[in-house]
Amino acid sequence: MPTTSERRAQRTPVRAAGPDPAAHEHEHGHEHLIEEFSQAMQEFQRSLDLLDQGIADRLGLNRTDLRCLELLFGPEPLSPGDLARAAHLTTGGVTTAIDRLERAGYATRERDTADRRRTLLHLTARSAAVAAEIYQPIAEASAVHLHDLDAETLDRLIGFLRAGARLQREHAARLAGVGEETR
Numbered sequence: 001m002p003t004t005s006e007r008r009a010q011r012t013p014v015r016a017a018g019p020d021p022a023a024h025e026h027e028h029g030h031e032h033l034i035e036e037f038s039q040a041m042q043e044f045q046r047s048l049d050l051l052d053q054g055i056a057d058r059l060g061l062n063r064t065d066l067r068c069l070e071l072l073f074g075p076e077p078l079s080p081g082d083l084a085r086a087a088h089l090t091t092g093g094v095t096t097a098i099d100r101l102e103r104a105g106y107a108t109r110e111r112d113t114a115d116r117r118r119t120l121l122h123l124t125a126r127s128a129a130v131a132a133e134i135y136q137p138i139a140e141a142s143a144v145h146l147h148d149l150d151a152e153t154l155d156r157l158i159g160f161l162r163a164g165a166r167l168q169r170e171h172a173a174r175l176a177g178v179g180e181e182t183r
Helices: 004-011 021-059 063-072 080-087 091-104 125-147 151-181
Strands: 107-111 119-123
Touching: 021 063, 021 125, 063 080, 063 091, 063 119, 080 091, 080 119, 091 107
Parallel strands: none
Antiparallel strands: 107 119
């Protein structure tokens, strides 16, 4: 694997007139910002992990059940099979998670009125109230910072987050494939 210096050398164009000190300073500053950005992303990831654990503890759930609950807040009710696929759980694993969510009063199973053979998962009033209690202050505090950004910056951040999410899904799929090869 090439070092940072080797990668930088591969990207830096060769100049016939000798090194350009301003270009070198710009490249060094840019590399420093990339490193600082990477560290900030790791710090952000750890803070999300801490928050998720705190929310799970507050709700009396484990992290898998919390992930399932979060997925149920989507625009349409999910079937247990849909939830299993979205959460990357086995059918047995998702059944256990749904059972715990029902016992905790956060979700219910109901027959699909369009297809009586199918069951859909619905959130309860309790889950909506708890979500508002937990996430409303977070959304309000975040909105203060987002309103300070101009439209172009917000657009670039949205693009970065979507590209990053796509990249993480690709690497998760890659790792899942690697895990299957070693079993």
